[in-house]
Amino acid sequence: MKPVSYLRARSVEEAAAAHGGREEARYLGGGTNLVDLMKLGVERPEVLVDITRLPLGRVEERPDGSVCVGATVRNSDLAAHPLIRERHPLVSQAVLSGASGQLRNMATTGGNLLQRTRCAYFQDLSKPCNKRVPGSGCAAIDGVNHNHAVLGHSPHCVATNPSDLSVALAAVDAVVELTGPGGHRTVPVTEFHRLPGEHPERDTVIRPGELITGVVLPPLPAGAVSRYRKARERASYAFALASVAAVLQVRDGEIRHVGIAFGGLAHRPWRARRAEAALLGARPGTEAFAQAVHAELDAAQPLRDNAYKVSLARDLATQVLDSLTTSA
Missing domain, CATH: 3.30.390.50 (CO dehydrogenase flavoprotein, C-terminal domain)
Structure with a gap:
């Protein structure tokens, strides 16, 4: 067995410091994707930073009419929240179309955006996968690829992003809020995930040690x-x-x-x-x-x-x- 260190962070700053941008560290929210990948051996972290107790579990309206969804808001709570159902019904519909009720009760907003591809070759350690082992090849290109990408893929990767929520957030021009060793910054959801190019191992533009703290949904035009x-x-x-x-x-x-x-x-x-x-x-x-x-x-x-x-x-x-x- 591989030993894993565990820390329950009490603040965003403590979480970022504990992670420290180290390659072997991971943030742990609902764990619905990370724990599965650890069981498969795809993820082998040495440090887990538990962020479930951070004060990031609320859905709040801001003065400009936008809605901020905290990173640890559970998918079930997000889908059922009155502000989301009234102003952004497509977000609620997207969340409810994904996974089971039990998984939605555990999965978090931030974790949904960060989930890895469900490509079977990525999850199979016996097969080459540039996303898992850069430079090893992409077995899906000549393999079973009926569920794979038709847009924006490269000779290095043809995997697809599995998130339903991210698609809805992209359509409404949502913004991801991040905190890390370099401070705070925001990234539009449309620019948060990457196309594979020559580096399919990089799913997003998130920097080492950065933590998603929230997602901001701007108000839609009147009558939309x-x-x-x-x-x-x-x-x-x-x-x-x-x-x-x-x-x-x-x-x-x-x-x-x-x-x-x-x-x-x-x-x-x-x-x-x-x-x-x-x-x-x-x-x-x-x-x-x-x-x-x-x-x-x-x-x-x-x-x-x-x-x-x-x-x-x-x-x-x-x-x-x-x-x-x-x-x-």
Whole structure:
């Protein structure tokens, strides 16, 4: 057995100091992903810094109308919170579409953003994986890849990001708040996760020792409506084959605000900037939505077994946007 040191931090500053940016240290929240990876031998930390008692477990409105979600807010509490259900229903829908009730009772907001890919080759120590062992290769490229990326992948990694919550947060331009050895900073959710490039072992732009302390959801434009939908291989407790988070504001017959993000298609939540640009100022309708989404997904590069994801994501996004027009 490998010995592991354990510390329960009493403050954010104590947690950051205990972690110290060391490669062998990990923050422990709900543990729903980290503990599983430790059991598999994928993660082998020498130091665990327990952050569950830090004062980061609240959902609060700020004076500018934004909503701050503390990093240790449990997924179940986030999905049920009145502020989230009223102002950001797509966030509640995204959380409820992921995992089981038992897991949501343990999983945290910060941990959800930091969860690792569910690629089977990443979790199998007998197979090469550049994300787990840089330079060892990517077994998924020529292996079983029907659940893998069609956008933004590289010759080094074709894994997808598993988070439902991150997709919804990307669509609403949420911001991640971080504290670490270098002090405090904020990063837009759309820039928090990385594409694999030549360094797929780096999932996010988080710096050594940094701790997520909260996520800030800005107020949506007046009259905007939102929705999250997910396609998966079974009715529940499954990761997305493709998912869509969308925000839409229609005024005077024109689209005045739109935010679209895809899940299950890339190494990070995929913000559909090209589709959004095509829709701004346009009249809403199925044809306009389909053309805009098609333009976005034209950049897709499917692997041998996952070309179906392109049409699946296109149809899913068009349906979601159509449904929001009915609601707007």
